[in-house]
Amino acid sequence: MLLNKVSKILDNLYLTNMKGAQNIDEIKKKGIKHILNISFKPNYLKDNETLSLSYTNLRVEDLYYSNLIESFEEFYELIEKTRNENNGILVHCQAGCSRSATVVLAYLMKKNNLTKQEALDYVRSIRPLVGPNHSFFQQLEMWFQMDYMLDTKGNDTNSQQFLFLIQIDQINKQLKEIKEEYEKKTEKDPNVIFGSLSKIVQICTNPILGLISEYQKDKLITLFDNQDPRVLEAMNNFEKSFIEIGLFKNSNLYRENDFIKNTIPNFLKLIEN
Missing domain, CATH: 3.90.190.10 (Protein tyrosine phosphatase superfamily)
Structure with a gap:
């Protein structure tokens, strides 16, 4: 074989x-x-x-x-x-x-x-x-x-931007697939809602390249704003611990949004775009 x-x-x-x-x-x-x-x-x-x-x-x-x-x-x-x-x-x-x-x-x-x-x-x-x-x-x-010179300690802004853009791309693909699958269901029975919500939670609680951001929550709400209110409510109730800054193994500290605004403005620019 x-x-x-x-x-x-x-x-x-x-x-x-x-x-x-x-x-x-x-x-x-x-x-x-x-x-x-x-x-x-x-x-x-x-x-x-x-x-x-x-x-x-x-x-x-x-x-x-x-x-x-x-x-x-x-x-x-x-x-x-x-x-x-x-x-x-x-x-x-x-x-x-x-x-x-x-x-x-x-x-x-x-x-x-x-x-x-x-x-x-x-x-x-x-x-x-x-x-x-x-x-x-x-x-x-x-x-x-990056010419094989990726900054694995997260000190290089370009490396961080690349990582974040990759994350956003992956999140978008996964969430759009869930939305399309959800919209095909004519009857929104509890099993369909639970199935979609389970997939959403998995995406939003698994770090992509070690970085989870507020972008995930905002993007979810945008994609599902016309859907079942129970799904929307679940997304609005994300805990603060899902907002994580830290690109690699040694940077797994949880931070408030002010930390993002004051320390890493490039992330905000990426989110706004």
Whole structure:
């Protein structure tokens, strides 16, 4: 099966799925010494003493709000170091198509100064089923636009703006899909209302790239202002804790709106536009 194949992307750089990452014969044959696991699955060969493997893990789901971009530089350095030591590194996720492929694409882009599409075309020539989700593809574009110098500490205004624009785009797509589905229902029974509300709550309580903003609440009210009053009431009752400023792991403090106005005016400009 193609998905299980341990695909050679470059010398000492391989891409596969979960089953491929358990293929002891292939790992030995290809001289793989490090495995980069981009999933919630365990490191199955960690205790196999005959392989002398080291592991790096990033527990992230293949979802629209998942953040990979903050790890691009770290993984670039890891892959580069392993290859320079003439050891093989294997990158995998569950299917070897989206999360792990995104990390490999980010490496190729920086290493060879490629666009995301150029990198994708190259990898697909080797592993045709590769396909990052839309959010990961946008993160790769931002990686390219920022000349592979994304400020992962959130101090650079341009980085923050890019992150926020990506978030807005993802929120809009998801909410419009819910609205269209909701409007197709001729009878607004309780199950339909509950289903729509559940999806809304999921979108508005899951940070996209680590940032939740007041924009989500305002956009929801705009989209659903003519719908069932119970849905609107639920959206008007969002807690203050859903307003979060903090782009990455180390910036998860909750702030009031005045903090946004006084400290990060660029966010307000983006919202108003």
